[in-house]
Amino acid sequence: MACEREQFTKLIEQKNLRATEARCRILELLHETHEHYTPEEMLEALRERGKPLSIATLYQNLAKLADAGLIARIVGPDGHTRYDVNTLPHHHLVCKVCGRMLDVGVEGPLQDLRPVALYDDEEDPATWRLGEVHLEFHGVCPACQARLAEAAEASD
Numbered sequence: 001m002a003c004e005r006e007q008f009t010k011l012i013e014q015k016n017l018r019a020t021e022a023r024c025r026i027l028e029l030l031h032e033t034h035e036h037y038t039p040e041e042m043l044e045a046l047r048e049r050g051k052p053l054s055i056a057t058l059y060q061n062l063a064k065l066a067d068a069g070l071i072a073r074i075v076g077p078d079g080h081t082r083y084d085v086n087t088l089p090h091h092h093l094v095c096k097v098c099g100r101m102l103d104v105g106v107e108g109p110l111q112d113l114r115p116v117a118l119y120d121d122e123e124d125p126a127t128w129r130l131g132e133v134h135l136e137f138h139g140v141c142p143a144c145q146a147r148l149a150e151a152a153e154a155s156d
């Protein structure tokens with residue numbers, strides 16, 4: 001089955017891949033939600049949308065799309081592999097409870113941030129040529145806050 005969304009067909013074909021329905025479903029899900037799903041979460045989300053894929057098809061196509069650079073494979077602090085449709089350098093807000101990741105911008109004088117040595121005998125980070133900055137903020141997402149509050153109430 002071929003992809004019916006022109007936007008995703010173009011993206012996929014630009015990478016010399018066939019724009020199959022499976023690839024289209026994956027890109028559509030990621031582009032529309034901007035979530036950083038694990039493969040398991042993606043299976044569930046696709047099923048909820050009425051656009052399910054088998055696990056084998058999902059894994060195969062995630063690998064193809066990632067190899068083509070259409071999505072980025074990232075490992076969150078929880079050790080789970082997740083897929084990010086934003087392949088440009090950006091920052092993340094990470095839930096310490098469920099591992100959910102959110103793309104964030106940063107307010108404040110980011111251009112003034114500089115890495116500094118943590119240890120006395122460390123080489124001076126100022127001698128490095130700096131590239132882009134990736135910050136990772138850790139916290140608890142609203143859904144987990146609500147679950148934790150409920151659990152606390154239930155245990156009273």
Ligand SMILES: [Zn+2]
Pocket residue numbers: 095096097098099100140141142143144145
């Ligand atoms: Zn959470």
Ligand SMILES: [Zn+2]
Pocket residue numbers: 036084085086090091092102103
């Ligand atoms: Zn991201």
